[in-house]
Amino acid sequence: MKKKLRIGILGCANIAEKYAIGAFKSLPAVELVAIASREKGKAEAWAARHELEAESYDSLIARDDIDVIYSPLPVGLQEEWAVRAAAAGKHMICEKSITYSLDSAKGMVDAFKQNGLALYENFAPEFQPQHGKVLSLIKEGAIGTPHVWSGQYGFPPFPKGDIRYSSELKGGSLNDCGCYTVFMARKILQAEPVAVTCTLSNDGAEVDIKGSALLEFPHAGALMAFGFDHLYQNTYSVWGSKGMVRTDRAFAIPPTFVSTVELITNDGSHESRETFAIPAANRFALSFGFFCKAVAANDTDAIQDMYEALMRQAAVMEAMRVSAREGRRVVL
Incomplete structure (x- = not known):
């Protein structure tokens, strides 16, 4: 045994x-x-x-x-x-x-x-099945050429003293929730960004409490917003040449929650919407x-992939911090 x-x-x-x-x-x-x-x-x-x-x-x-x-x-x-x-x-x-x-x-x-x-x-969230459905629809050509990934992940303010507001503990919206949008844009567009432009705002707090970014990929773009001073949002969409696919819940999903993926197409005279129920899963x-x-x-191959995956994510996050700090577009 x-x-x-x-x-x-x-x-x-x-x-x-x-x-x-x-x-x-x-x-x-x-x-x-x-x-x-x-x-x-x-x-x-x-x-x-x-x-x-x-x-x-x-x-x-x-x-x-x-x-x-x-x-x-x-x-x-x-x-x-x-x-x-x-x-x-x-x-x-x-x-x-x-x-x-x-x-x-x-x-x-x-x-x-x-x-x-x-x-x-x-x-x-990488293991939630709705992302596999999004990728399969893109691969099948259901939305044509994917042009723009757009995602939002944010919450209303946390209680005063929450660790997310601590600069000593490296809190902040980019590290806490913005990282999910970065990760998922890279996963869904199946590529690494070549340049990033990011803004982060503290609004008087010790850490960034909100931010937004443009990630430029070789053949598409990703727009993302995140923060601690927002209506709760937890979603993304991919806009293509022939259609759009979007999720209802993307990043934080309870194990018993049945999510959906919606496919929208429009030829200029008629709009079509198809909704796919995605089985619950414990991510x-x-x-x-x-x-x-x-x-x-x-x-050892899988373990090496783990090292490389976290370093690719870290490289994009670092470029976003530099872009926000220096107020410029950063080429990776």
């Missing part, structure tokens, strides 16, 4: 309780063992609630019976603890954004490469399952 991968969670974050714990427990080849907090009482309370073992950050990483660390820590803490995990021989899943700069991402990848370990940036379980399968099989 194959040994199960043993998982420890580094931090009592909302996303861990809402999605990650249940997702890990649903995977037959995985055993979720422990959860850590800097506060002993909090770790013990969460551990009791979810039938896990309580640890501190240091003691979790030091355990020799843990194979994988899952980190939902704030962006500004990921690098420190990832490097420590790599030194301790642990594979790691980090929630997006995995870090706050291209140099930081390079350092993290190097630490895991040197130790022959997997490092994965968890963009769980976290699918993403974690992908990672754990690669680690269990020691699939």
